[in-house]
Amino acid sequence: MPDPSSLTKSRTPRRQVTAPLLRRDSMGNAYHVLTFDLPEGMEALPGQFAMVRGAEWGDAPLLPRPMSFLTGGNRPSILIKVFGEGTIRMARAIPGEPFEILGPLGNTWPAVSPGKRPLLVAGGVGVAPLLYLARELSSAGEKPIAVYGGRSHRDLPLNEELADVSELYITTEDGSRGAAGRVTLPLPELLSDDVEVFTCGPDRMMAAVAELCAAKGIRCIASLETPMACGYGVCLGCPVKRAGGGYLYACTDGPCIDATSIDWGEGNHAPRRVERGER
Amino acid sequence: MSDQRIQIGGLTLQNPVLTASGTFGYGLEYDDFYDVATLGGICTKGLSREPRYGNPPERICETPAGMLNAIGLANVGVEFFCKEKLPVLRERGVTVVANIFASSVEDFVAITERLESETGVAAIELNVSCPNVSKGGIEFGRDPKLAAQVTAACKAATKLPLWVKMSPEAGDIVGVAKACEDAGADAVTAINTIRGMSIDTSTGRVRLANRTGGLSGPALRPIALRIVWDLVGALKIPVIGIGGVFTTEDAVEFMLAGASAVQVGTANFSDPLAANKIRLGIAEYCAARGLTASQLIGRGRPEGA
Ligand SMILES: Cc1cc2nc3c(=O)[nH]c(=O)nc-3n(C[C@H](O)[C@H](O)[C@H](O)COP(=O)(O)OP(=O)(O)OC[C@H]3O[C@@H](n4cnc5c(N)ncnc54)[C@H](O)[C@@H]3O)c2cc1C
Ligand SMILES: Cc1cc2nc3c(=O)[nH]c(=O)nc-3n(C[C@H](O)[C@H](O)[C@H](O)COP(=O)(O)O)c2cc1C
Ligand code: FES
Numbered sequence: 001m002p003d004p005s006s007l008t009k010s011r012t013p014r015r016q017v018t019a020p021l022l023r024r025d026s027m028g029n030a031y032h033v034l035t036f037d038l039p040e041g042m043e044a045l046p047g048q049f050a051m052v053r054g055a056e057w058g059d060a061p062l063l064p065r066p067m068s069f070l071t072g073g074n075r076p077s078i079l080i081k082v083f084g085e086g087t088i089r090m091a092r093a094i095p096g097e098p099f100e101i102l103g104p105l106g107n108t109w110p111a112v113s114p115g116k117r118p119l120l121v122a123g124g125v126g127v128a129p130l131l132y133l134a135r136e137l138s139s140a141g142e143k144p145i146a147v148y149g150g151r152s153h154r155d156l157p158l159n160e161e162l163a164d165v166s167e168l169y170i171t172t173e174d175g176s177r178g179a180a181g182r183v184t185l186p187l188p189e190l191l192s193d194d195v196e197v198f199t200c201g202p203d204r205m206m207a208a209v210a211e212l213c214a215a216k217g218i219r220c221i222a223s224l225e226t227p228m229a230c231g232y233g234v235c236l237g238c239p240v241k242r243a244g245g246g247y248l249y250a251c252t253d254g255p256c257i258d259a260t261s262i263d264w265g266e267g268n269h270a271p272r273r274v275e276r277g278e279r
Numbered sequence: 280m281s282d283q284r285i286q287i288g289g290l291t292l293q294n295p296v297l298t299a300s301g302t303f304g305y306g307l308e309y310d311d312f313y314d315v316a317t318l319g320g321i322c323t324k325g326l327s328r329e330p331r332y333g334n335p336p337e338r339i340c341e342t343p344a345g346m347l348n349a350i351g352l353a354n355v356g357v358e359f360f361c362k363e364k365l366p367v368l369r370e371r372g373v374t375v376v377a378n379i380f381a382s383s384v385e386d387f388v389a390i391t392e393r394l395e396s397e398t399g400v401a402a403i404e405l406n407v408s409c410p411n412v413s414k415g416g417i418e419f420g421r422d423p424k425l426a427a428q429v430t431a432a433c434k435a436a437t438k439l440p441l442w443v444k445m446s447p448e449a450g451d452i453v454g455v456a457k458a459c460e461d462a463g464a465d466a467v468t469a470i471n472t473i474r475g476m477s478i479d480t481s482t483g484r485v486r487l488a489n490r491t492g493g494l495s496g497p498a499l500r501p502i503a504l505r506i507v508w509d510l511v512g513a514l515k516i517p518v519i520g521i522g523g524v525f526t527t528e529d530a531v532e533f534m535l536a537g538a539s540a541v542q543v544g545t546a547n548f549s550d551p552l553a554a555n556k557i558r559l560g561i562a563e564y565c566a567a568r569g570l571t572a573s574q575l576i577g578r579g580r581p582e583g584a
Contacts, residue, residue, distance in 0.1 A: 014311040016551055059344040059497045063548055102551065229339050229346060229548040234304035236350045237339035246332050
């Protein structure tokens, strides 16, 4: 892991590159890992994201889609969950298909404070930036605790990979895997003064995690997923309400933001879209 | 290389490609991508007298071949711009067009005066056409008399070239543009976004917190082209074309219709290098045909149209 203090400050120049899809690993219909072939590499750190778009998409979908890096380097990869038109296209992509990748964008997860143990809380596809973080922490000899929740056992992509690099607790809402309940279920026991929380997942989940942490005065960093048009601070389309008024911009102030600086109240986010197949 | 210089009133642009207000920040976000001083110019995010936070989320959503935005004119304010952003742009030799908006003539004039006192502003673009704020100028853009009044007042406050940005929602857009021309505008830019809506059928809720948002992108292009064509036919001052310019061909299309230059907007989101690619593309298009950029202007119009 790079020098902790430089984590949020260091900035690798952003680049827009065209890279062919190297492979697509599908986990059912909903989840797919896309790995790109990028010989010159991209120095993306855990927490950072890319704006990704098929080079041959034409006018529809028009905008690139923000996706967290699952890995960086010369074979950068992303984990996608199929939602709408853009992710449907990604889920169908075949090796060799060219993609435009703009990155690395946004800040990184901040360093764990000295003496604290990282506790990662992931919901569904939010696992991507956390698995990247867990891998880095684990190879630095600081195996994190992780809680990973999904609706059912089918909504836990890459849980085995996460188990390899963390002390993993799993929850499913339907009880088909791990403890039956939401991802917050094991938290009361795990949240102690010795941990720091890193979370990514649906807004409502992160709001609940943030509330539990705030009640105990535990530092909690949330990685935000808001709609984005540009990804680098020019469209002003990605605001989240700041605690105390005004806005933070997910792409330039985040995506990793201290949960206490966010106003998690209703009205901050539009109602979460329903996924295909869930309607 | 063919001559790419373009004359807009008294101002010479080194080429006909600018970036559209609100889609390019303050031009300082592109350091990693390319040197924005190579562009014909950049239009800043709309500046107001005081800083503004803008609208609550969601502010944007994608629509067929376009997007809706209701940013609500969030910006740092003219004072901060002059102190923090402009000096850097000036140092780098960027051609800066300051896009401004206000809800009163008095504020329009105050912002103009503030910019007039600085060096490094090449022109001022009056946004009398933002659809996304309740009091933000669109009323000026709909009414020829009001538009003329703002234009004349700002013109009296500055020696800088004054461009007025047209709303496609003005009933009589040619009338508004002519009134601005008579009031001293040096050019008109057209068009700003058109209000649209989108509802998420899975949640049953309107997507944007502001309910409506301005439509931009390729979906807007044929409408923008038609308006530019009409304006060119009716005005003596130059018209700058905006609306869904994504490729060299799109830009050339506007110039053939009579636009003296183009502004690249939403395309910057799909590809941060878009404006630079279009700049190079137009030069190539001209070179292949033995034309200068200014010879492209209106080349698609029949004699006398
Ligand atoms: C920093 C960041 C990291 C992300 N990382 C991942 C990831 O690793 N894996 C993953 O599957 N998803 C991730 N997302 C969410 C992902 O970007 C959206 O699910 C995706 O854009 C939906 O696109 P679509 O075309 O399938 O859906 P559509 O509904 O067709 O999208 C329409 C438009 O809305 C935007 N949009 C809608 N919902 C979201 C959202 N939640 N976040 C961002 N944009 C949205 C899209 O970008 C697009 O412009 C991330 C988002 C952000 C901001
Ligand atoms: C996110 C966004 C913000 C915008 N903000 C402004 C603005 O502050 N002032 C302005 O005059 N126009 C603004 N516009 C309008 C654009 O400058 C341009 O007129 C419009 O988007 C059409 O061009 P395009 O299709 O190339 O984007 C904005 C457009 C978008 C998409
Ligand atoms: S996505 Fe454009 S400003 Fe954040």
